[in-house]
Amino acid sequence: AQPSAAEPVAAPMRDLRWGNLNFLHTTDTHGWHGGHLQESQFSADWGDYVSFAEHMRQTADAQGVDLLLVDTGDRVEGNGLYDASSPKGEYYYDIYREQQVDIICTGNHELYQASTADQEHLQTVPNFKSNYIASNLDYIDPESGNRIPMSQRYRKFQTRNQKLDIVAFGFLFDFTGNANNTVVQPVKETIREQWFQGAIREQTDLFVVIGHVGIQMRVFKDIFAAIRQQNPLTPILFFGGHVHIRDATAYDSNSFAIASGRYFETIGWMSVTGDLKRAANTPFSTDTGALSFQRRYIDNNLYGLYYHTGLNLSTFPTEHGRNVTAMIVKARKELDLDYSFGCAPKDYWMSRTPYPHEDSIYTWLEKEVLPAVAVRDNRKDIPRLVIMNTGAIRFDIFKGSFTRDSTHIVSPFLSVLNYIPDVPYRVARNVIRMINNAGPIASSLYDMDPRFMGPPEQFEIHEPIIYTKDNNNNDNGRNDREDEYGSQPAQKPLGGKERQQSEKKPTLVQGYTTRDDIGTDGDDAVHAPIDFYTVPNCIQAEVGFAPESPPETVDLLFFDFIQPWVLLALKYSGGSYTNEDVELYVDDTFTELMASWIEENWAEHCKA
Numbered sequence: 001a002q003p004s005a006a007e008p009v010a011a012p013m014r015d016l017r018w019g020n021l022n023f024l025h026t027t028d029t030h031g032w033h034g035g036h037l038q039e040s041q042f043s044a045d046w047g048d049y050v051s052f053a054e055h056m057r058q059t060a061d062a063q064g065v066d067l068l069l070v071d072t073g074d075r076v077e078g079n080g081l082y083d084a085s086s087p088k089g090e091y092y093y094d095i096y097r098e099q100q101v102d103i104i105c106t107g108n109h110e111l112y113q114a115s116t117a118d119q120e121h122l123q124t125v126p127n128f129k130s131n132y133i134a135s136n137l138d139y140i141d142p143e144s145g146n147r148i149p150m151s152q153r154y155r156k157f158q159t160r161n162q163k164l165d166i167v168a169f170g171f172l173f174d175f176t177g178n179a180n181n182t183v184v185q186p187v188k189e190t191i192r193e194q195w196f197q198g199a200i201r202e203q204t205d206l207f208v209v210i211g212h213v214g215i216q217m218r219v220f221k222d223i224f225a226a227i228r229q230q231n232p233l234t235p236i237l238f239f240g241g242h243v244h245i246r247d248a249t250a251y252d253s254n255s256f257a258i259a260s261g262r263y264f265e266t267i268g269w270m271s272v273t274g275d276l277k278r279a280a281n282t283p284f285s286t287d288t289g290a291l292s293f294q295r296r297y298i299d300n301n302l303y304g305l306y307y308h309t310g311l312n313l314s315t316f317p318t319e320h321g322r323n324v325t326a327m328i329v330k331a332r333k334e335l336d337l338d339y340s341f342g343c344a345p346k347d348y349w350m351s352r353t354p355y356p357h358e359d360s361i362y363t364w365l366e367k368e369v370l371p372a373v374a375v376r377d378n379r380k381d382i383p384r385l386v387i388m389n390t391g392a393i394r395f396d397i398f399k400g401s402f403t404r405d406s407t408h409i410v411s412p413f414l415s416v417l418n419y420i421p422d423v424p425y426r427v428a429r430n431v432i433r434m435i436n437n438a439g440p441i442a443s444s445l446y447d448m449d450p451r452f453m454g455p456p457e458q459f460e461i462h463e464p465i466i467y468t469k470d471n472n473n474n475d476n477g478r479n480d481r482e483d484e485y486g487s488q489p490a491q492k493p494l495g496g497k498e499r500q501q502s503e504k505k506p507t508l509v510q511g512y513t514t515r516d517d518i519g520t521d522g523d524d525a526v527h528a529p530i531d532f533y534t535v536p537n538c539i540q541a542e543v544g545f546a547p548e549s550p551p552e553t554v555d556l557l558f559f560d561f562i563q564p565w566v567l568l569a570l571k572y573s574g575g576s577y578t579n580e581d582v583e584l585y586v587d588d589t590f591t592e593l594m595a596s597w598i599e600e601n602w603a604e605h606c607k608a
């Protein structure tokens with residue numbers, strides 16, 4: 001872990017069940033390779049993961065089983081370790097490549113900016129050579145202008161110990177927000193391609209489909225159907241991501257799918273037990289042919305990593321892992337990520353409190369930040385509506401120092417404020433209602449789904465999930481909340497001191513309490529639950545409005561990312577505007593504006 005990371009905290013544990021074929025899975029790490037410095041339960045870093053994987057590989061070798069590492073994209077954007085350098089990712093690529101990932105693919109965040117896609121093609125693809133798969137993604141070579149596959153379309157290989165034959169694919173959902181130096185082929189078209197039809201007819205013991213795709217999304221189900229049609233019995237394993245949640249499901253009795261969360265909080269574990277050499281030819285109805293599939297969501301917590309490897313503080317770190325941790329320390333220092341802009345007076349939550357609420361990050365933005373930063377000298381007296389999409393914010397703010405790192409963690413995008421001047425108020429005032437309550441804009445094209453304006457974690461959740469009315473947090477709101485934990489036979493205390501503690505009813509740290517299609521025993525650590533509130537797609541600040549008298553016209557300001565939805569909502573509200581009517585309101589990115597606001601308004605709280 002990084003020297004300034006929160007000390008890990010022990011929790012009652014559930015074991016990993018090893019099978020014949022085992023996987024560790026990361027997804028949507030978004031630059032958090034230094035770990036979560038402020039959260040004890042996720043504070044291990046990429047170097048610790050390197051050590052962990054080395055120990056787990058040794059265990060696999062000793063048992064004669066196989067272990068593969070998978071990563072399903074969105075490795076960039078969302079943390080100072082990637083975003084704070086110029087150019088972005090100056091340190092990240094060399095740190096990331098230290099992990100030996102066996103199957104890796106691209107996420108949408110590798111493609112928003114042309115420069116990021118260039119680096120992906122120039123660095124990560126060659127770093128992982130034949131392990132990198134791009135089944136439905138092409139790259140446009142800047143020199144020749146030629147459209148070429150981002151990397152190979154699929155991979156056929158044999159596992160190290162059991163010599164299992166695997167055919168692996170690497171997909172991206174039907175993403176359309178990519179810069180113009182890549183082309184994402186819709187998955188329905190890809191699975192009709194000749195190469196794909198040939199690949200699914202290869203002789204193999206199993207198929208592994210990795211993808212930057214939610215495991216409940218249509219895309220994986222279509223791929224599953226295409227493979228299954230040709231291979232009625234062959235096991236098919238899916239590793240997904242994108243929606244930032246822990247999730248698992250089975251599409252039929254010989255398939256299994258897992259998604260492993262976000263921000264390097266989670267290392268997913270999947271294992272398959274049974275005779276995989278025979279499974280492709282053995283009907284599942286017979287006992288001998290039956291396979292069993294297990295999943296675990298491993299908290300990226302050093303105590304947990306020690307527990308699963310049977311090691312401790314002195315025996316766990318490998319030389320390689322220590323070196324990677326040192327690379328991250330050096331990068332964080334050179335990027336000055338601990339530079340403090342001010343101190344947050346309290347925690348501000350994205351989804352742990354309702355919106356509006358005094359502890360909601362969105363209420364803080366709406367009431368304090370947006371009115372102060374949405375100011376343009378030559379139009380500062382004109383009343384304005386400022387619309388921000390809630391997905392532009394990526395993480396909570398914790399009480400205490402708000403650092404350079406925090407700016408990128410909370411607001412990683414290069415979002416700017418655009419505006420349309422002098423919009424009739426009777427038209428402009430309807431926009432927020434339309435983009436939040438969907439209505440006609442919901443039935444538009446696939447890539448105009450209004451949910452894309454909100455945070456990915458909210459995508460599939462339509463109702464708040466409230467565990468307790470009296471959410472009795474301590475002053476940092478994250479730890480030390482006492483709770484019952486019922487008799488769950490699969491649970492195991494950590495051992496030693498922790499064991500005695502757990503026998504006395506342990507203090508549970510708040511964290512993931514995942515419920516997926518398999519059950520409620522997926523998390524490796526037993527936690528006290530956290531409330532989850534739904535938030536609207538967008539929030540709106542009214543600035544410069546005279547009390548009691550609505551203006552005739554307003555400047556309508558909005559984040560550039562949501563421009564297509566705003567134009568559509570204006571159209572349905574009776575205003576006909578196009579991209580040509582839109583201008584830049586202020587030069588700075590929202591991240592810069594927010595950092596300046598914090599410098600001006602929160603510096604004083606550091607003195608207390």
Ligand SMILES: O=c1ccn([C@@H]2O[C@H](COP(=O)(O)O)[C@@H](O)[C@H]2O)c(=O)[nH]1
Nearest residue numbers: 108242391392413452453454455456561
């Ligand atoms: O410029 C941007 C880019 C993205 N967003 C928000 O992020 C999600 C996509 O996040 P994933 O990590 O790929 O799931 C998108 O739906 C937006 O809500 C943004 O606000 N600005």
